[in-house]
Protein backbone atom coordinates (compact mmCIF):
# COMPACT_ATOMS: atom_id res chain seq x y z
CA UNK A 1 0.00 0.00 0.00
CA UNK A 2 1.42 3.35 -1.04
CA UNK A 3 1.32 6.34 1.30
CA UNK A 4 -1.92 8.19 1.89
CA UNK A 5 -3.41 10.29 -0.89
CA UNK A 6 -5.42 12.34 1.57
CA UNK A 7 -3.82 15.39 3.14
CA UNK A 8 -4.87 17.76 5.91
CA UNK A 9 -6.73 20.03 3.52
CA UNK A 10 -8.70 17.17 2.00
CA UNK A 11 -9.61 15.82 5.44
CA UNK A 12 -10.77 19.28 6.55
CA UNK A 13 -12.92 19.47 3.40
CA UNK A 14 -14.40 16.02 4.02
CA UNK A 15 -15.33 16.95 7.59
CA UNK A 16 -16.85 20.31 6.66
CA UNK A 17 -18.73 18.79 3.71
CA UNK A 18 -20.14 15.96 5.86
CA UNK A 19 -21.13 18.14 8.80
CA UNK A 20 -23.21 20.40 6.56
CA UNK A 21 -26.75 19.10 6.04
CA UNK A 22 -27.71 18.63 2.38
CA UNK A 23 -31.18 17.07 2.34
CA UNK A 24 -32.76 16.04 -0.97
CA UNK A 25 -34.14 19.16 -2.65
CA UNK A 26 -32.01 21.48 -0.47
CA UNK A 27 -28.47 20.64 -1.59
CA UNK A 28 -27.09 24.09 -2.45
CA UNK A 29 -25.11 24.87 0.72
CA UNK A 30 -23.26 21.58 0.33
CA UNK A 31 -22.71 22.27 -3.36
CA UNK A 32 -21.13 25.63 -2.47
CA UNK A 33 -18.68 23.92 -0.10
CA UNK A 34 -17.89 21.34 -2.80
CA UNK A 35 -17.36 23.95 -5.54
CA UNK A 36 -15.17 26.11 -3.26
CA UNK A 37 -12.88 23.13 -2.71
CA UNK A 38 -12.68 22.26 -6.42
CA UNK A 39 -12.27 25.83 -7.70
CA UNK A 40 -8.44 25.85 -7.93
CA UNK A 41 -8.42 22.58 -9.86
CA UNK A 42 -10.95 23.08 -12.68
CA UNK A 43 -11.70 25.45 -15.57
CA UNK A 44 -15.34 26.21 -14.90
CA UNK A 45 -18.58 25.16 -13.21
CA UNK A 46 -22.02 24.37 -14.59
CA UNK A 47 -25.01 24.47 -12.22
CA UNK A 48 -28.61 23.67 -13.11
CA UNK A 49 -32.08 24.76 -12.02
CA UNK A 50 -32.43 22.11 -9.29
CA UNK A 51 -28.90 22.50 -7.89
CA UNK A 52 -26.69 19.91 -9.57
CA UNK A 53 -23.10 21.18 -9.79
CA UNK A 54 -20.51 20.18 -12.39
CA UNK A 55 -16.81 21.05 -12.23
CA UNK A 56 -15.40 21.01 -15.77
CA UNK A 57 -11.85 20.47 -17.03
CA UNK A 58 -11.32 21.15 -20.79
CA UNK A 59 -14.81 22.54 -21.41
CA UNK A 60 -14.16 23.04 -25.14
CA UNK A 61 -13.41 19.36 -25.84
CA UNK A 62 -15.99 17.47 -27.91
CA UNK A 63 -15.53 14.08 -26.21
CA UNK A 64 -16.92 14.17 -22.68
CA UNK A 65 -16.31 11.92 -19.69
CA UNK A 66 -18.38 12.22 -16.51
CA UNK A 67 -17.29 11.10 -13.06
CA UNK A 68 -20.26 11.35 -10.78
CA UNK A 69 -21.61 11.13 -7.23
CA UNK A 70 -24.75 12.45 -5.56
CA UNK A 71 -24.90 15.39 -3.20
CA UNK A 72 -28.17 14.80 -1.35
CA UNK A 73 -28.88 13.00 1.91
CA UNK A 74 -32.02 11.32 3.22
CA UNK A 75 -34.21 13.36 5.54
CA UNK A 76 -37.80 13.73 6.74
CA UNK A 77 -40.59 16.23 6.05
CA UNK A 78 -42.90 17.67 8.70
CA UNK A 79 -46.23 16.18 7.61
CA UNK A 80 -48.71 16.77 10.45
CA UNK A 81 -48.72 18.74 13.69
CA UNK A 82 -51.05 17.58 16.48
CA UNK A 83 -53.01 19.93 18.76
CA UNK A 84 -50.61 18.89 21.54
CA UNK A 85 -47.67 20.17 19.48
CA UNK A 86 -46.17 16.86 18.40
CA UNK A 87 -44.92 16.37 14.85
CA UNK A 88 -45.51 13.41 12.54
CA UNK A 89 -43.22 12.94 9.54
CA UNK A 90 -43.00 11.45 6.07
CA UNK A 91 -39.83 10.33 4.30
CA UNK A 92 -37.72 12.42 1.95
CA UNK A 93 -35.65 9.50 0.61
CA UNK A 94 -35.26 6.13 2.35
CA UNK A 95 -35.12 7.34 5.96
CA UNK A 96 -35.23 4.48 8.45
CA UNK A 97 -38.12 4.47 10.95
CA UNK A 98 -36.38 1.79 13.04
CA UNK A 99 -33.55 4.07 14.16
CA UNK A 100 -35.65 7.17 14.90
CA UNK A 101 -36.72 6.84 18.59
CA UNK A 102 -34.51 8.89 20.95
CA UNK A 103 -32.59 10.61 18.12
CA UNK A 104 -32.04 14.37 18.19
CA UNK A 105 -33.18 16.18 15.04
CA UNK A 106 -32.63 19.51 13.31
CA UNK A 107 -35.76 21.03 11.79
CA UNK A 108 -34.81 23.46 9.03
CA UNK A 109 -36.92 26.64 9.12
CA UNK A 110 -36.68 30.10 7.56
CA UNK A 111 -35.30 31.37 10.87
CA UNK A 112 -32.69 28.63 11.16
CA UNK A 113 -32.52 25.29 12.96
CA UNK A 114 -35.16 24.30 15.52
CA UNK A 115 -33.99 21.39 17.69
CA UNK A 116 -36.22 18.42 18.45
CA UNK A 117 -36.20 14.80 19.61
CA UNK A 118 -37.95 11.68 18.40
CA UNK A 119 -39.76 10.65 21.59
CA UNK A 120 -40.73 7.09 22.54
CA UNK A 121 -42.83 5.59 25.39
CA UNK A 122 -40.74 4.46 28.36
CA UNK A 123 -39.98 0.75 28.78
CA UNK A 124 -41.97 0.86 32.07
CA UNK A 125 -45.16 1.95 30.36
CA UNK A 126 -44.83 -0.80 27.76
CA UNK A 127 -44.87 -3.61 30.39
CA UNK A 128 -47.16 -6.50 29.60
CA UNK A 129 -47.91 -5.06 26.21
CA UNK A 130 -46.91 -6.62 22.93
CA UNK A 131 -43.86 -4.56 21.85
CA UNK A 132 -44.66 -2.04 19.09
CA UNK A 133 -41.83 -1.61 16.62
CA UNK A 134 -41.13 1.98 15.46
CA UNK A 135 -43.09 2.64 12.26
CA UNK A 136 -43.73 5.68 10.10
CA UNK A 137 -47.17 6.14 11.70
CA UNK A 138 -46.05 5.96 15.36
CA UNK A 139 -42.77 7.89 15.46
CA UNK A 140 -43.12 11.56 16.41
CA UNK A 141 -40.98 14.59 17.13
CA UNK A 142 -41.22 16.72 20.28
CA UNK A 143 -39.75 20.24 20.00
CA UNK A 144 -40.69 21.24 23.53
CA UNK A 145 -43.80 23.15 22.48
CA UNK A 146 -47.03 22.95 24.54
CA UNK A 147 -49.39 23.02 21.54
CA UNK A 148 -49.72 23.49 17.78
CA UNK A 149 -49.74 27.31 18.09
CA UNK A 150 -46.39 27.28 19.85
CA UNK A 151 -44.92 24.94 17.18
CA UNK A 152 -46.02 27.40 14.50
CA UNK A 153 -44.68 30.36 16.49
CA UNK A 154 -41.30 28.60 16.51
CA UNK A 155 -41.31 28.68 12.69
CA UNK A 156 -42.07 24.99 12.15
CA UNK A 157 -44.73 24.19 9.56
CA UNK A 158 -45.77 21.36 7.25
CA UNK A 159 -43.05 20.93 4.60
CA UNK A 160 -40.07 21.82 6.81
CA UNK A 161 -37.22 19.37 6.26
CA UNK A 162 -35.66 17.43 9.15
CA UNK A 163 -32.11 16.05 9.36
CA UNK A 164 -29.99 14.38 12.03
CA UNK A 165 -27.20 16.42 13.63
CA UNK A 166 -24.66 13.57 13.79
CA UNK A 167 -21.17 14.69 12.70
CA UNK A 168 -17.97 13.15 11.39
CA UNK A 169 -16.03 10.90 13.75
CA UNK A 170 -13.15 8.47 13.40
CA UNK A 171 -13.43 4.97 14.86
CA UNK A 172 -10.17 3.11 15.54
CA UNK A 173 -7.93 5.31 13.33
CA UNK A 174 -9.15 4.39 9.85
CA UNK A 175 -12.94 3.92 9.98
CA UNK A 176 -14.88 7.07 9.18
CA UNK A 177 -18.33 7.32 10.78
CA UNK A 178 -21.05 9.84 9.95
CA UNK A 179 -24.61 10.24 8.70
CA UNK A 180 -24.68 10.98 4.94
CA UNK A 181 -21.42 9.26 4.01
CA UNK A 182 -23.98 8.05 1.45
CA UNK A 183 -23.01 9.84 -0.73
CA UNK A 184 -20.92 12.72 0.61
CA UNK A 185 -18.04 10.21 0.39
CA UNK A 186 -18.66 10.06 -3.38
CA UNK A 187 -18.59 13.84 -3.82
CA UNK A 188 -15.39 13.87 -1.79
CA UNK A 189 -13.74 11.12 -3.88
CA UNK A 190 -14.50 12.70 -7.27
CA UNK A 191 -13.28 16.06 -5.95
CA UNK A 192 -10.03 14.39 -4.88
CA UNK A 193 -9.63 13.00 -8.41
CA UNK A 194 -9.91 16.58 -9.69
CA UNK A 195 -7.31 17.75 -7.19
CA UNK A 196 -4.86 14.94 -8.05
CA UNK A 197 -5.18 15.52 -11.82
CA UNK A 198 -4.31 19.18 -11.24
CA UNK A 199 -1.51 18.65 -8.72
CA UNK A 200 0.15 15.92 -10.78
CA UNK A 201 -0.23 18.01 -13.93
CA UNK A 202 -2.14 15.32 -15.83
CA UNK A 203 -3.52 16.67 -19.12
CA UNK A 204 -6.56 14.67 -20.18
CA UNK A 205 -7.34 14.62 -23.93
CA UNK A 206 -11.11 14.93 -23.28
CA UNK A 207 -13.50 17.11 -21.33
CA UNK A 208 -13.88 15.89 -17.74
CA UNK A 209 -17.23 16.65 -16.06
CA UNK A 210 -16.96 16.11 -12.31
CA UNK A 211 -20.65 15.91 -11.51
CA UNK A 212 -22.34 16.18 -8.10
CA UNK A 213 -26.00 15.40 -8.79
CA UNK A 214 -28.96 16.33 -6.60
CA UNK A 215 -31.99 14.18 -5.70
CA UNK A 216 -30.57 10.67 -6.09
CA UNK A 217 -32.26 9.41 -2.94
CA UNK A 218 -35.76 9.86 -4.32
CA UNK A 219 -35.09 8.27 -7.72
CA UNK A 220 -31.95 9.41 -9.58
CA UNK A 221 -33.64 12.67 -10.58
CA UNK A 222 -30.62 15.02 -10.60
CA UNK A 223 -28.63 12.62 -12.78
CA UNK A 224 -31.58 12.30 -15.18
CA UNK A 225 -31.56 16.08 -15.62
CA UNK A 226 -27.82 16.73 -15.90
CA UNK A 227 -27.05 13.90 -18.35
CA UNK A 228 -29.35 15.63 -20.86
CA UNK A 229 -27.41 18.83 -20.37
CA UNK A 230 -23.88 17.35 -20.59
CA UNK A 231 -24.57 14.63 -23.20
CA UNK A 232 -21.49 12.64 -22.12
CA UNK A 233 -19.75 9.84 -24.05
CA UNK A 234 -18.75 7.99 -20.87
CA UNK A 235 -20.00 8.07 -17.28
CA UNK A 236 -18.20 6.55 -14.31
CA UNK A 237 -20.47 6.73 -11.30
CA UNK A 238 -19.55 6.23 -7.68
CA UNK A 239 -21.95 5.57 -4.82
CA UNK A 240 -21.98 3.41 -1.70
CA UNK A 241 -22.92 -0.28 -1.43
CA UNK A 242 -23.48 -2.57 1.54
CA UNK A 243 -20.86 -4.30 3.63
CA UNK A 244 -22.71 -7.61 3.88
CA UNK A 245 -20.50 -9.16 6.57
CA UNK A 246 -22.25 -7.60 9.60
CA UNK A 247 -25.07 -9.48 11.43
CA UNK A 248 -28.51 -10.27 9.98
CA UNK A 249 -27.60 -9.78 6.31
CA UNK A 250 -28.18 -12.77 4.01
CA UNK A 251 -25.08 -13.00 1.81
CA UNK A 252 -26.73 -15.50 -0.56
CA UNK A 253 -29.12 -12.68 -1.42
CA UNK A 254 -26.98 -9.55 -0.94
CA UNK A 255 -23.58 -10.85 -2.13
CA UNK A 256 -20.26 -10.78 -0.29
CA UNK A 257 -18.74 -7.30 -0.04
CA UNK A 258 -16.93 -5.73 2.91
CA UNK A 259 -15.20 -2.56 4.02
CA UNK A 260 -11.40 -2.73 3.75
CA UNK A 261 -11.41 -5.02 0.72
CA UNK A 262 -11.36 -2.28 -1.91
CA UNK A 263 -13.65 -0.64 -4.47
CA UNK A 264 -16.71 -2.65 -5.54
CA UNK A 265 -17.13 -2.94 -9.31
CA UNK A 266 -20.66 -3.69 -10.52
CA UNK A 267 -22.09 -6.10 -13.05
CA UNK A 268 -25.58 -5.21 -14.30
CA UNK A 269 -27.31 -4.64 -17.64
CA UNK A 270 -26.76 -0.87 -17.30
CA UNK A 271 -23.01 -1.41 -16.99
CA UNK A 272 -21.20 -1.20 -20.34
CA UNK A 273 -19.03 -4.33 -20.33
CA UNK A 274 -16.05 -2.96 -22.22
CA UNK A 275 -15.88 0.10 -19.98
CA UNK A 276 -16.07 -2.12 -16.89
CA UNK A 277 -13.29 -4.35 -18.24
CA UNK A 278 -11.16 -1.23 -18.75
CA UNK A 279 -11.70 -0.37 -15.08
CA UNK A 280 -10.79 -3.90 -13.95
CA UNK A 281 -7.64 -3.96 -16.14
CA UNK A 282 -6.68 -0.62 -14.64
CA UNK A 283 -7.14 -1.99 -11.12
CA UNK A 284 -5.00 -5.03 -11.91
CA UNK A 285 -2.24 -3.02 -13.59
CA UNK A 286 -2.04 -0.61 -10.66
CA UNK A 287 -2.38 -3.17 -7.83
CA UNK A 288 -5.66 -1.69 -6.65
CA UNK A 289 -7.76 -4.31 -4.82
CA UNK A 290 -11.38 -4.69 -5.92
CA UNK A 291 -14.55 -6.68 -5.24
CA UNK A 292 -17.38 -7.68 -7.56
CA UNK A 293 -21.12 -7.13 -7.14
CA UNK A 294 -23.97 -8.24 -9.40
CA UNK A 295 -27.35 -6.48 -9.65
CA UNK A 296 -30.37 -7.89 -11.45
CA UNK A 297 -32.20 -5.29 -13.54
CA UNK A 298 -31.22 -2.01 -11.82
CA UNK A 299 -28.13 -0.87 -9.98
CA UNK A 300 -30.38 1.57 -8.10
CA UNK A 301 -27.74 4.25 -8.56
CA UNK A 302 -27.28 7.22 -10.88
CA UNK A 303 -25.53 4.78 -13.24
CA UNK A 304 -28.95 3.75 -14.52
CA UNK A 305 -29.87 7.38 -15.27
CA UNK A 306 -26.68 7.98 -17.28
CA UNK A 307 -26.70 4.62 -19.08
CA UNK A 308 -30.24 4.94 -20.42
CA UNK A 309 -29.99 8.59 -21.50
CA UNK A 310 -29.10 10.28 -24.77
CA UNK A 311 -29.52 7.08 -26.80
CA UNK A 312 -27.18 5.16 -24.45
CA UNK A 313 -24.05 6.35 -22.60
CA UNK A 314 -21.22 3.90 -21.79
CA UNK A 315 -21.54 3.76 -18.00
CA UNK A 316 -19.94 1.93 -15.10
CA UNK A 317 -20.26 1.89 -11.32
CA UNK A 318 -17.46 1.83 -8.77
CA UNK A 319 -18.91 1.64 -5.24
CA UNK A 320 -17.53 2.34 -1.81
CA UNK A 321 -18.47 -0.42 0.65
CA UNK A 322 -20.29 0.96 3.71
CA UNK A 323 -21.78 -0.42 6.91
CA UNK A 324 -25.22 0.56 8.31
CA UNK A 325 -26.54 2.46 5.27
CA UNK A 326 -29.18 5.13 5.97
CA UNK A 327 -28.41 5.17 9.70
CA UNK A 328 -26.58 7.98 11.51
CA UNK A 329 -23.49 5.77 11.97
CA UNK A 330 -22.68 4.89 8.38
CA UNK A 331 -19.13 3.52 8.42
CA UNK A 332 -16.46 3.34 5.70
CA UNK A 333 -12.79 2.40 5.59
CA UNK A 334 -10.24 5.10 4.78
CA UNK A 335 -8.26 2.74 2.54
CA UNK A 336 -11.34 2.03 0.41
CA UNK A 337 -11.88 5.77 -0.08
CA UNK A 338 -8.28 6.10 -1.24
CA UNK A 339 -8.54 3.09 -3.54
CA UNK A 340 -11.73 4.34 -5.20
CA UNK A 341 -9.97 7.68 -5.81
CA UNK A 342 -6.94 5.84 -7.25
CA UNK A 343 -9.09 3.62 -9.45
CA UNK A 344 -11.04 6.52 -10.98
CA UNK A 345 -7.88 8.62 -11.37
CA UNK A 346 -6.00 5.81 -13.16
CA UNK A 347 -8.98 4.76 -15.30
CA UNK A 348 -9.35 8.31 -16.65
CA UNK A 349 -5.76 8.12 -17.87
CA UNK A 350 -6.62 4.87 -19.62
CA UNK A 351 -9.43 6.31 -21.80
CA UNK A 352 -8.76 7.82 -25.23
CA UNK A 353 -10.74 10.53 -26.94
CA UNK A 354 -13.28 9.15 -29.41
CA UNK A 355 -13.60 5.70 -27.85
CA UNK A 356 -17.04 4.19 -28.41
CA UNK A 357 -16.51 1.01 -26.35
CA UNK A 358 -18.49 -0.69 -29.15
CA UNK A 359 -18.82 -4.50 -28.96
CA UNK A 360 -18.59 -4.62 -32.77
CA UNK A 361 -15.27 -2.88 -33.52
Ligand SMILES: [Zn+2]
Nearest residue numbers: 182183217326
Ligand atom coordinates in the same frame (compact mmCIF):
# COMPACT_ATOMS: atom_id res chain seq x y z
ZN1 LIG B 1 -28.77 6.28 -0.11
